[in-house]
Amino acid sequence: MYCNIFVVSIIVFVAVLGIGEGKSPEGVDQRCRCIKTESRRMGKLIEKIELFPPNSHCKDTEIIATLKKTKQKICLDPAATWVKKVIEKIMAKKSPTNHQRVRAR
Template sequence: MAPATRPLLLCATLMLLLLLATSRQATGAVLATELRCQCPRTISRIDFKTIQSLKVTPPGPHCTQTEVIATLKDGQEVCLDPEAPLVRKIIQKILNKGKAN
């Protein structure tokens, strides 16, 4: 990742976390208090229309990498690759949707 994009990604991540904190949590969501990474494997492509909610967990003592967990409309949870261009677009689209409200 280019050094110039890191502050933007951090800002986007923090804004998304704030948006998610004010919305309802899906049942069965992965708890942020787990002391290990929740996403040993990730996918880089997903249909935006299938996502019900999105949770972004920044790196911390529990895990050294940013984790993006999508809850799909069928209740399934999938881990998305936070570096994938499509995932970044999805996060940006959600952030822009939150600003429009």
């Protein structure tokens, strides 16, 4: 009887420890957001683009586009020529005082 309670206690303890694995205390994922990237041209389908520079959790620059119609988020290939051009245009338009999310056109 006591053995069963002990075993159940150990299982519950391990399960609780496993819940927080891969998350920081702030709830931010500690790995890259983009597993696969898209390099096909899709500029007219994009509503907005978010740029995430390399950090302690991910060594890669991540570019995530939200599509207009479906609101689906897609990771763009930062090495793709068209993506580089879009980012250059966005950075040129962005003023130092503007901290809003950038909308692609």
